[in-house]
Amino acid sequence: MSEPTPRRGVAERIAQTLRSSIVKGRFRPGDALPSERELAEKYDVNRSSIREALKRLEAWGLVQIRQGGATRVTDFLLSAGLELLPHLMEATGKVDPTILSDVHEIRAMLLGWCAEQAAQKADAASMNRLDELVRKMIDAKGKPQLLQELDYDFFQELITISGNRVMGLFSNVVKDVYLKGREQFLSLYAKGVFDPVHHKKTVEAIRARDSRGAAEAMRAHARTALETLEARA
Amino acid sequence: MSEPTPRRGVAERIAQTLRSSIVKGRFRPGDALPSERELAEKYDVNRSSIREALKRLEAWGLVQIRQGGATRVTDFLLSAGLELLPHLMEATGKVDPTILSDVHEIRAMLLGWCAEQAAQKADAASMNRLDELVRKMIDAKGKPQLLQELDYDFFQELITISGNRVMGLFSNVVKDVYLKGREQFLSLYAKGVFDPVHHKKTVEAIRARDSRGAAEAMRAHARTALETLEARA
């Protein structure tokens, strides 16, 4: 009852441990990991479990496994996917402010693009759904968790309107990043901080078929969020 | 020497087979896959190999595995990452033109954003590297494969200049997509088709610190590519 992840599976736990070691730099890119048999003995589990853990690391792009040769650590900044982001942000124990800035730059790009597309393609029903979301945001003032979800729903609705399936796949990954790091962003939605003005402006611009205005409003939203976070750091 | 995947490992082969079945719709979202023991018998391999294959499917976001319960197929459009794209494009045997369009929309967004950032942040050395790449493109006229690589290198250089690590992670995924589907795009770089005018304009705009111009030039490049592909389809 004391451990944080008692029922999470041996393989998963070991995979997380190794991932942490790699991200924190205890293994350098190019280094060879201990052999599966050694790791099995070290963690006192079966080799099968070690294999499963290593397979996950491989899927995450953190190591390269080659039959006959050793399993080597890759330069994960050159091979890992976005799903590594939450762990990268926590590598030093607290959020790295420079990465936070990078994240919000990308966020601004994505939101801006989606808003632009939405202004060109939205139908009446979609616009009403967006209105509804803004209304809920106003009602939810002071409920951080709810506001956070509504903010994400707004993004999701924009993607749906854009009709771009590739953006849809992309948002799946973003969602995972978002859920795993949600506490780190929760302060953004605290009482007196979050204001859906930009969302409101966005919907108005979409109704007016003003792509540029919609995009700019969403970018402003992302920019505001970053400034808020930086001010608190 | 003839087969495409002769020595690729049992687990990998089975994972691909199952992925294909799922993407092509032979298993519907929510369906239960046969049990590991059944699959092991069906494919005449050990259960370990089946487990490994299923783990990959899970990592790809195609199935959900739960101890005690059955392994069920997920709605992959809602859970899979970008790495599924190449397989999605080939699901029907040939490239789905609507997805191709989606891809290039995203491509235009990314290239535009990177060019914009580059115009603001590039130093002299970076600009020279970009110039060098354009020069190589001109020299490489008529060598599709080389042109394709140079085009990607150009993108990569823009990302490096932007200094955004999140975009770097993103580009890792894009690169995989790109490599797996490279033949499908190779015709873009055939003799008489590919012209690095837009790249040239981009570098000029970057030198002039003209963000908007640089972004527009790169977007024009992506748009041209899409039009070329559509004209040939």
Added chain:
DNA sequence: CGTCTCCCAGTGGTCGGACCAGAGCGTACT
């Protein structure tokens, strides 16, 4: 008759021990 509970068959998870296949390096031969 309906509902609720409990139990067990079947699912995935872990184990261990064996053997196969590829890679790398030292050694012995040329």
Added chain:
DNA sequence: AGTACGCTCTGGTCCGACCACTGGGAGACG
């Protein structure tokens, strides 16, 4: 010195057993 062989260590696959959990059906209860 150079080269080719082969030993040894790596990961890959197989087998068969047992553990942990779920889900649904058989039975008890209202």
